[in-house]
Amino acid sequence: MKIAVAGTGYVGLVAGVCFAEKGHDVTCVDVDENKIKLMESGVSPIFEEGLEELMRKNNATGRLHYTTDYQSAYRNAEAIFIGVGTPEQPDGSANLSYIATVSRQIAESVENDCLVVVKSTVPVGTNDKVEQFIRDFLKRDVKIEVASNPEFLAQGSAVHDTLHAARIIIGTESREAEEKLRKIYEPFGLPIVSVNRRSAEMIKYACNDFLALKISYMNDIANLCELVGADIDAVAEGMSYDARIGARFLNAGVGYGGSCFPKDTKALKYLARQHGYTLRTVEAAVDVNAEQKTKLFQKASNRMITFQNLKVAVLGLAFKAGTDDLREAPSLDNVQLLLEGGAEVCAYDPAASEHFRQRFPEGPAQKGSIRYAASPQEALEGADICFIFTEWDEIRNLPPSVFREKMQIPLVYDGRNLYNVAAMKEAGIEYYSIGR
Ligand code: UDX
Ligand code: UDX
Numbered sequence: 001m002k003i004a005v006a007g008t009g010y011v012g013l014v015a016g017v018c019f020a021e022k023g024h025d026v027t028c029v030d031v032d033e034n035k036i037k038l039m040e041s042g043v044s045p046i047f048e049e050g051l052e053e054l055m056r057k058n059n060a061t062g063r064l065h066y067t068t069d070y071q072s073a074y075r076n077a078e079a080i081f082i083g084v085g086t087p088e089q090p091d092g093s094a095n096l097s098y099i100a101t102v103s104r105q106i107a108e109s110v111e112n113d114c115l116v117v118v119k120s121t122v123p124v125g126t127n128d129k130v131e132q133f134i135r136d137f138l139k140r141d142v143k144i145e146v147a148s149n150p151e152f153l154a155q156g157s158a159v160h161d162t163l164h165a166a167r168i169i170i171g172t173e174s175r176e177a178e179e180k181l182r183k184i185y186e187p188f189g190l191p192i193v194s195v196n197r198r199s200a201e202m203i204k205y206a207c208n209d210f211l212a213l214k215i216s217y218m219n220d221i222a223n224l225c226e227l228v229g230a231d232i233d234a235v236a237e238g239m240s241y242d243a244r245i246g247a248r249f250l251n252a253g254v255g256y257g258g259s260c261f262p263k264d265t266k267a268l269k270y271l272a273r274q275h276g277y278t279l280r281t282v283e284a285a286v287d288v289n290a291e292q293k294t295k296l297f298q299k300a301s302n303r304m305i306t307f308q309n310l311k312v313a314v315l316g317l318a319f320k321a322g323t324d325d326l327r328e329a330p331s332l333d334n335v336q337l338l339l340e341g342g343a344e345v346c347a348y349d350p351a352a353s354e355h356f357r358q359r360f361p362e363g364p365a366q367k368g369s370i371r372y373a374a375s376p377q378e379a380l381e382g383a384d385i386c387f388i389f390t391e392w393d394e395i396r397n398l399p400p401s402v403f404r405e406k407m408q409i410p411l412v413y414d415g416r417n418l419y420n421v422a423a424m425k426e427a428g429i430e431y432y433s434i435g436r
Pocket of ligand 2: 255
C-alpha cells in the first residue's frame with residue numbers, strides 16, 4: 001500500500017521504516033530539512049538498535065523515501081500516518097498544534113480518498129476533531145476518514161517492539177477503515193484488537209499511566225522499606241512471582257522519565273479534570289515521581305555541609321539505558337541542583353553526553369561547572385561523591401573496587417540499585433541506594 005508518514009521522531013520514523021520492511025511503499029515526511037538530508041544519506045537521526053540497517057535496506061529496495069515536500073507525499077497516499085509530537089504544555093495538557101498543522105497540510109494536499117491514522121498520543125476525542133478539521137479544510141471532493149492506532153514502542157527497543165508488538169490496537173468508526181488498517185498490518189502477523197476510536201485513544205493512556213503508577217507504587221514502597229528496614233529488591237522479587245502482578249516494571253529508582261510517562265500521566269490528569277473528575281491514583285503517581293527524582297540529592301544534602309567545590313561524578317544522564325534521549329531525565333534536575341550548589345561535576349554517559357552538553361555547556365573545572373568524561377573511570381577520578389542516574393551496563397559492570405581506587409572519598413548515591421549492598425560495604429564504600 002502507498003503510505004505517507006508525517007513526523008520522523010521515534011514514533012513516525014520507526015513506523016515508516018517497519019511498514020517498508022513489511023512491503024509497503026512508504027514516504028516519510030518531516031519539516032526538518034537537516035533530518036531529511038541525514039536520513040537520505042542512510043543515517044538515523046535517533047539512536048535505535050537495528051533502525052539504520054533497516055533504513056538502508058529498504059531505501060535500497062526503493063520502498064522507503066524521505067521528503068520535506070508533504071504535498072507530493074500526501075497527494076496520492078492511500079493511508080497517512082501522523083506521528084508528530086504532542087508535547088506537554090505548562091498546564092499539563094497535550095499540545096496539539098503539530099497535529100493541527102499536519103491535518104491542515106493533509107486537507108490541502110490529498111487528491112484521492114485516504115485513511116488518516118493518528119499514531120501520536122492524543123487526548124480522547126482528538127481523532128473526532130482531526131477528522132472534522134480535515135474535512136473542513138479539504139480542497140477536493142475526496143473521502144477522508146480518521147482512525148486511531150496508538151503506538152507502544154519503548155525507546156531503545158523501538159524496532160523490535162514494532163515488529164513484534166504484543167498487539168496492534170486499531171480504533172475505527174467504519175468497517176472500511178478497519179479493513180484497510182487490518183490489511184496494512186496483515187504482513188506483521190500480530191494480534192489485532194479492533195475497538196472504536198475513543199477507546200483506542202484511551203487504551204494508550206491507560207497503559208502508559210498504569211505502568212507509571214506501577215513504578216511510582218514501587219518507589220513509594222521503597223521509601224517505606226527504608227524506614228522499616230526492608231529491602232525493596234527482595235520485596236520486588238517476592239512480588240514478581242505473582243502472575244497477577246508480573247515481573248516487569250517493578251524497579252524502584254530515581255523516578256520515571258522519558259517522552260511518554262511524565263507527559264501522559266499529566267495529560268490524563270488534565271483530561272479528567274476537564275470533565276470534572278479527579279483521577280486520584282494517577283495524580284498520586286505524578287506526585288510520588290516528582291519527589292522521587294531528587295530523593296538522592298536530598299539524602300546527600302543531609303549528609304554534606306555543602307556541595308561548594310566538591311568534585312561530583314555523575315554516571316548516567318539518559319532517562320534510561322539504551323537511548324540518548326534526555327526528555328524528563330532525572331539527571332537534569334539533579335545536575336541543575338548540584339551546579340546551583342556550587343559542585344564541580346564530571347559526567348559520563350555512553351550515548352547522551354552530546355545532548356546534555358548542549359543544555360549544560362562544558363567549562364573549566366571550578367565551582368558550578370560541568371565537564372564530560374569518556375569513561376566512568378575518568379569521571380570518578382578524584383571525585384568526592386558519585387551519583388548514578390542511568391542503568392547502563394557500562395556502569396552496572398564496574399567492580400566496586402573502582403570507586404574505592406578512583407574516588408577521593410568513596411561516597412556513592414545510586415539511583416538505580418545497580419550494586420550489591422554487602423559487596424559495596426565490603427569494598428569500603430559508603431553506599432546509598434533506593435529502598436535498601
Ligand atoms: C512521539 C509521539 O508523537 C507522541 O505522541 C508520543 O506520545 C511520544 O512519541 P516523537 O516521535 O518522540 O513523539 O516526537 P518527536 O521526536 O517530537 O518527532 C516528531 C517529528 O515530527 C520531528 O522530527 C518534527 O520535526 C516533525 N514535525 C513536527 C513535522 O514534520 N511537522 C510538524 O508540523 C511538526
Ligand atoms: C514507554 C512505554 O514502555 C511504551 O510502551 C510507550 O509507548 C512509551 O513509553 P519508554 O518511555 O521508552 O516507553 O521507556 P520505558 O522503558 O517504559 O521506561 C520509562 C521510564 O520508567 C524510564 O525512566 C525508566 O527508567 C523508568 N522505569 C521503568 C523505572 O523506573 N522502573 C521500572 O521498573 C521500569
